[in-house]
Amino acid sequence: MHTVAVERAARYDPSEVAEAMDRALASLGGMDTFVRPGERVLIKPNMLAAKAPERAVTTHPEVLRAVIRLVRKAGGIPLVGDSPGIGGFRAVAEKSGMAAVVREAGAELVPFDEAVAVPGSGLFRRMDVARPYLEADRLINLPKLKTHEMMTMTCAVKNLFGAVVGTAKAGWHLKAGADRELFARLLLEIYLLRPPDLTIVDGIVAMEGDGPGSGDPRPMGLILAGANAVAVDVVAAELAGIPKQLLWVERAAERLGIDGWDRSRIATVGLPPDDARVPDFRLPHLSDVQFGIPGFLKNRLRHHLTARPVPNPEGCHLCGACLDACPPRAISVRDGRLHFDYHACIRCFCCRELCPDGSLGVRDGVLLKLLKKFKE
The missing domain is CATH 3.30.70.20 (Alpha-Beta Plaits)
Incomplete structure (x- = not known):
């Protein structure tokens, strides 16, 4: 069984976020379960573009602050890194509010600007992934819950596409992006290269509609956390009311037998799912009708x-x-x-x-x- 913690945080008040984070991590055994003293811990938020926090495009800086605090309390050395979809890393960190939090909390910003070639684990035989992503002792995945016009939802697994450095993302879109099933498999194979030790989802204000960059902020008031990123995605989609047939990554995980896709083997703790579900969560524009067509x-x-x-x-x-x-x-x-x-x-x-x-x-x-x- 996999455990996914669901906790209520109605707003980005620092104390409210910290308390919700403490409850979520306590349900999973505490941050000490995932981080040992002296370990270099890479925290990987969503840093898609240089947008203000209220736009709900990036992981909110108060969620990042709460995670850095827990990592430091466990004796870890917190690093914060990503490769933005557009714009320079420093510019995105500043505009999103994350750079200020990193400075205040005593962490270190680590740009993903150097790639390492590693053998793939399946269909894709070679991948170039950011060196800090591979070399950190621990990896904490810190996604934003958002809709995605191509994959329907971007959350835990999709956030790891940021491990691909800079312009190489376009090359992967060109190679696999014309086929949603193939792109979902690519995302899962990136995930399997270095599965996160812990995933914590910023669902306090999510994004609905035409995400991940042009949708609308949608208050959900939730923090989700779990050790298995696929299982976290399954619960996040359930709470947003996204039907399974539209979840390309989760369907591919089931087809490939990747652990975490089976909802019957996921236990939720904290807030009951019936109390956490968000009604009428607006999905992205239906972009094709190719299901089952030769x-x-x-x-x-x-x-x-x-x-x-x-x-x-x-x-x-x-x-x-x-x-x-x-x-x-x-x-x-x-x-x-x-x-x-x-x-x-x-x-x-x-x-x-x-x-x-x-x-x-x-x-x-x-x-x-x-x-x-x-x-x-």
Whole structure:
């Protein structure tokens, strides 16, 4: 059995967060169960982009503060690192409020700017992963609970994609991002390279709608914690009301026999699930209807079966972030406007995820529109 602690923290008041964290960790045996004196402990938050904490794009700094405190109390040496999706590491750390907390709490910021080649554990034979991620004595995963237009939810397992350094993320999106099942397998194989010792989820204010960068903050008032990241994801999705058929990572974990996917083998402690569930959690835009469709038809009807990103000229400042974020380089600027090559576009929505102005919309293909009307 796996244990996932669920505790209530209604707001980011430092004392309230600290008390909820203490209760959650006590249910798991305390931080001493996961950290030994003198160990270098890498804390890996979500540092997607340089956004203010109230935008709910990144892990909130008060959650980070509470974890650093517990690591130091257990005698560990806290390090805080990630590789942002867009922007420099220091800039993201400052804007998100995490750099200030790291300085105040006596921790150390560690940028993921050096990669180490390691053999893969399955389909992907080689991966380049951040050196600090591999070399730390302990790893604490500190994700934000958010929706994700490609994978439906980003939480514990998806947060570990940040172990891939900088521009290499685009290469993996290009290699695996056109197929959600394949990308889910990639995420799980990254997870298996170095499973976190502990995962703690910032669900105090989550993100719903068109996450992970352009959704809306949604108060949930929750802290989740557990030793198995897949099991933590399963409980997080349950509390947000996300149906299993939309959870690509969890479905892939079941198919591959990766421990943690079976809800019947997960015990929750602390707040009862019925008291923690959030009603009407708004999911991301349905971007395809390819379930169960033969491959040869998917390829022929792809333009009609999927949604695609579209520019909003009124909000676009032509900053170039979407051009840099696009793995297949399907975006260009012509006559002062964005232009998309939809034959090259792989529908990964990295452009929407990393647009600093939220100025990219979504347009459904004809068959996708018809299916939505039929379901209504």
